[in-house]
Amino acid sequence: MHKQTITTSTNQYDVFIGKGILGNLKDYLPKEYRNILIITDTIVNELYTEKVVASLPEEAKVSVSIVPSGEASKSIEQYYQLLTDAIQQPLDRKSLIIALGGGMIGDLAGFVAATYMRGIDFIQVPTTILAHDSSVGGKVAINHPEGKNLIGNFYPPQAVLYDIDTLHSLPDKEIRSGYAEVVKHGFISNHAYLEDILKVNLTETIDSNVMTDHLQKGIAVKAQVVEQDEKESNIRKFLNFGHTLGHAIESELGYGKITHGEAVAIGMLFAIRVSEQMLGSKLPYEALYNWLSDNHYPLDLPSKSAAQLVERMKKDKKSENATVQMVLLREIGEPITENISDQKLTNLLENFMRELGS
Amino acid sequence: MHKQTITTSTNQYDVFIGKGILGNLKDYLPKEYRNILIITDTIVNELYTEKVVASLPEEAKVSVSIVPSGEASKSIEQYYQLLTDAIQQPLDRKSLIIALGGGMIGDLAGFVAATYMRGIDFIQVPTTILAHDSSVGGKVAINHPEGKNLIGNFYPPQAVLYDIDTLHSLPDKEIRSGYAEVVKHGFISNHAYLEDILKVNLTETIDSNVMTDHLQKGIAVKAQVVEQDEKESNIRKFLNFGHTLGHAIESELGYGKITHGEAVAIGMLFAIRVSEQMLGSKLPYEALYNWLSDNHYPLDLPSKSAAQLVERMKKDKKSENATVQMVLLREIGEPITENISDQKLTNLLENFMRELGS
Structure with a gap:
């Protein structure tokens, strides 16, 4: 297990890289959360959601929002739908969003977390090699038909939990x-x-x-x-x-x-x-x-x-x-x-x- | 002219309160901007846009986006339309958004500025008494049918230019x-x-x-x-x-x-x-x-x-x-x-x- 601490202007967070993280997520959460929304895509959902839900604290209320895989989901419509999901759970200011997936999910779920009630905690659980890049640095965004990532924030996560086991099955x-x-x-x-x-x-x-x-x-x-x-x-x-x-x-x-x-x-x-x-x-x-x-x-x-x-x-x-x-x-x-x-x-x-x- | 400096975690900005500001906006801009988008509402537009445009630096490219007056404009649809306007001008990362109006305009235009290219400068030019409250403190947001200000950011302006002359004609x-x-x-x-x-x-x-x-x-x-x-x-x-x-x-x-x-x-x-x-x-x-x-x-x-x-x-x-x-x-x-x-x-x-x- 490799751990790297990253310091931003607003917080400090750890990036964990290694094997077997996905089965033990609760050991890596930086604090207790009573309400958790997992945001993932159709492909990653099939592979890992069950495992992730089982590895979260029993006492937390957990729900899952699934968007179609692919960059097209970084749209204003999906963004708004996810905010509506968050309201309906309902998440409050002390709740957590988990971004389970690649860079698209990190960007989308991160922007939802950044703007829901002016910002709640979120954690990146990357499942692609590309996400080694996008999950660090605090950039979150959605696309506009006129350009990529034109709508977004700088909003660091509370942790990045990077399980290498997820990378071997990538296309x-x-x-x-x-x-x-x-x-x-x-x-x-x-x-x-x-x-x-x-x-x-x-x-x-x-x-x-x-x-x-x-x-x-x-x-x-x-x-x-x-x-x-x-x-x-x-x-x-x-x-x-x-x-x-x-x-x-x-x-x-x-x-x-x-x-x-x-x-x-x-x-x-x-x-x-x-x-x-x-x-x-x-x-x-x-x-x-x-x-x-x-x-x-x-x-x-x-x-x-x-x-x-x-x-x-x-x-x-x-x-x-x-x-x-x-x-x-x-x-x-x-x-x-x-x-x-x-x-x-x-x-x-x-x-x-x-x-x-x- | 009264001036108050406000310190936030990310910047410092001045609030100017007094008479005759609207005719001399360029004297109060904290830096030079080549591209400016004024966001205002239908009522304020009739009263002040012309005056504001005339008081900006001649060399700046200025455009105006007008939304219907009233809280209903703090919607995801108006927000997205304003982002599209910003792209079409096009504003770049060093451009400025001016929020000309009451609290609704400050919240809406501020959230556009906060999320356009992950945040560009904006200035509040309040035209209501209520905005003495909302223009200070960095809260920007739009509404969701389920609740007010549920979608937003903390994003301070670069200045608040508060012309008392605008307050006497309020309903x-x-x-x-x-x-x-x-x-x-x-x-x-x-x-x-x-x-x-x-x-x-x-x-x-x-x-x-x-x-x-x-x-x-x-x-x-x-x-x-x-x-x-x-x-x-x-x-x-x-x-x-x-x-x-x-x-x-x-x-x-x-x-x-x-x-x-x-x-x-x-x-x-x-x-x-x-x-x-x-x-x-x-x-x-x-x-x-x-x-x-x-x-x-x-x-x-x-x-x-x-x-x-x-x-x-x-x-x-x-x-x-x-x-x-x-x-x-x-x-x-x-x-x-x-x-x-x-x-x-x-x-x-x-x-x-x-x-x-x-």
């Missing part, structure tokens, strides 16, 4: 999606960690110890960044390495057509090329490309024009006054942010698309 | 509504202030200096409380004096049938009677009753049963584990909170309703 594309963020944490932190990650073969069963090691290092990278800059005024932006183009691809294709991490993987390749050309950086483009290719990441860009994708990037909420800002690397572990004009960005993207397509 | 019931919260601030703070307030005659034009004095003292009382307890875990509850029954009356009648302050006025009378009977307090029930009556506050309770109103109080978000908690007074300036059983509360309320009806 291949979810493993790819999660590992892309692990790779990102490698790129923005240090060379040895990155090299270590790029040795893993995602097409075979990943050793539990190796995966635990990769995830806890990734969480440590993220924790270090968000502790210094919770509200993303500064270095937290570095976590968006690969995300500028990544988000644009996701939203141009429509959420769900490509996984978040798969889109970020293409975004990282692009960010590397831009870093090379604008900063003269020496970066392992080939090594990343080959690892992605060997592990069956989709590497063909959607049949959209570069101009369309640039337009989409400008709508991204990270862009200030409608100039696109990208995270680039001077070298591994040395991210910086750079504003890039529309014209230059379009040129760079056209070249990149040509290279990727060939 | 009588808005003046009554606002002054009820002034009276509340008197009851929970000190005797001299309360006595001073109960000298005012709301049926005549109130002297600007007198009103400024009453409002700035009320704001000071509120600021002192919320600085000590921003998240309402403790003494902030004292601000709910009169609100337990007040909220129940509002929601049983349907929002808009009685003003917030008018409902709180009846709630204060009830809280005084309960204080007398449970704590043996000596309080000026008659003085308050006569002042309310002289100033044409509606003092007949709705034709609901005491049991119905108690059920409604139990749904209030302040109630923990479904026992009603009321704010009582040991004496003027000495509030406490007390949990009261359903049975006892129903008896007390039946007696009070009988007394009020006779």
Whole structure:
């Protein structure tokens, strides 16, 4: 069992990573709760809800709200329905919401907890590799048809309870999606960690110890960044390495057509090329490309024009006054942010698309 | 011009109270904004939007979103529409939302600002007496059909710009509504202030200096409380004096049938009677009753049963584990909170309703 304590501007919470957590949730709750609402999705519900309910304190009143799996559930309608569920239980200010599932559930349930009666406790119980990233850092949100995560809060959980056992049964594309963020944490932190990650073969069963090691290092990278800059005024932006183009691809294709991490993987390749050309950086483009290719990441860009994708990037909420800002690397572990004009960005993207397509 | 600085857990902001602010807004903005969205209601829009737009920096891009006046606009639908407006302008993370109007607009626009891209700056420009209360303290929210302010955040503004000139044209019931919260601030703070307030005659034009004095003292009382307890875990509850029954009356009648302050006025009378009977307090029930009556506050309770109103109080978000908690007074300036059983509360309320009806 690995434990990492994270300090935010409003609280301190522990991230537990290890095996067998799901059968003993009550041992990890930071305080007593008399009223608990579990929010989960249709797929995770089938797999784990029964086990989770059985592992909660007997004296608590527990109910379960289930939303359809997939990013489409991060909608204003589902959000409102969950608030109505919370009122009907009824949850009070001292109640708990448990987010049982991947990043979608963490974001959605977290935003419900953040805004129900102006904020009640919630705990993340992630069941995907990708959630090693999203469950730490306090970002919660829902989507708007015009863009991802446009409606949300900064709202840290009271604990993150991360059971590695849940990760072995993930579909291949979810493993790819999660590992892309692990790779990102490698790129923005240090060379040895990155090299270590790029040795893993995602097409075979990943050793539990190796995966635990990769995830806890990734969480440590993220924790270090968000502790210094919770509200993303500064270095937290570095976590968006690969995300500028990544988000644009996701939203141009429509959420769900490509996984978040798969889109970020293409975004990282692009960010590397831009870093090379604008900063003269020496970066392992080939090594990343080959690892992605060997592990069956989709590497063909959607049949959209570069101009369309640039337009989409400008709508991204990270862009200030409608100039696109990208995270680039001077070298591994040395991210910086750079504003890039529309014209230059379009040129760079056209070249990149040509290279990727060939 | 009176200025009061308020310190929250996340920022510090100034409340300016005085005459002629609306014509010079740009002098009071705490920083430069290139993109500004004014959110206002149909009535306030007619009176002040033109003046406000003209007083903003020329170089800023300004747009205006108008919602129907009245509490019904604090709905999930209006909230979502305003977020869509913000996206379409488009506002970015460094943009500003101005809440121009009464408490409804402050709550609604504040919640939009709190959740748009996880929080952008907003400024309160109150145009009602009631807003002296709601614009300070950082509570923002929308309503759910099951209860008022059930969906929201704690999110302080960057400034409150309070132009006294806007208060003289208010309808009588808005003046009554606002002054009820002034009276509340008197009851929970000190005797001299309360006595001073109960000298005012709301049926005549109130002297600007007198009103400024009453409002700035009320704001000071509120600021002192919320600085000590921003998240309402403790003494902030004292601000709910009169609100337990007040909220129940509002929601049983349907929002808009009685003003917030008018409902709180009846709630204060009830809280005084309960204080007398449970704590043996000596309080000026008659003085308050006569002042309310002289100033044409509606003092007949709705034709609901005491049991119905108690059920409604139990749904209030302040109630923990479904026992009603009321704010009582040991004496003027000495509030406490007390949990009261359903049975006892129903008896007390039946007696009070009988007394009020006779």
